[in-house]
Ligand SMILES: [Zn+2]
């Protein structure tokens with residue numbers, strides 16, 4: 538029996554990804570599940586959705602939707618993980634094969650879970666944040682703020698033009 542208890546409307550396809558979970562920040566296994574259901578309007582089924590596919594972190598139950606057109610990639614990922622578990626693939630081969638899949642949800646999870654080290658206090662800050670959550674330092678390399686920038690820049694004062702700066706090496 539699977540340790541993961543699923544409702545009867547859920548079908549479990551097995552472990553799909555072994556990545557760092559952006560929610561619990563642990564290296565975790567994500568299972569691919571199908572939550573079956575029909576789209577109903579005022580109690581009447583208007584469309585058979587064939588279910589909604591989701592990835593679920595086995596650690597914290599964080600869920601991430603899988604788009605219908607990613608299903609082939611998701612099922613390939615399930616097979617890859619089975620190969621990894623059975624020793625047919627090394628961890629490195631698994632990571633490479635996973636990267637080769639056209640699987641945007643995997644990339645999204647990885648990007649969300651990625652962290653950047655704060656240059657000021659060394660805190661690991663989630664990639665989704667543009668500033669350190671401890672000391673408020675801005676993310677390194679974030680040169681352009683996402684605010685609309687006016688085309689009309691004030692004219693540079695003459696004093697700024699290359700005073701003391703050499704163009705030669
Ligand atoms: Zn998690």
Ligand SMILES: [Zn+2]
Pocket residue numbers: 655656657658659660669670671672673674
């Ligand atoms: Zn910091």
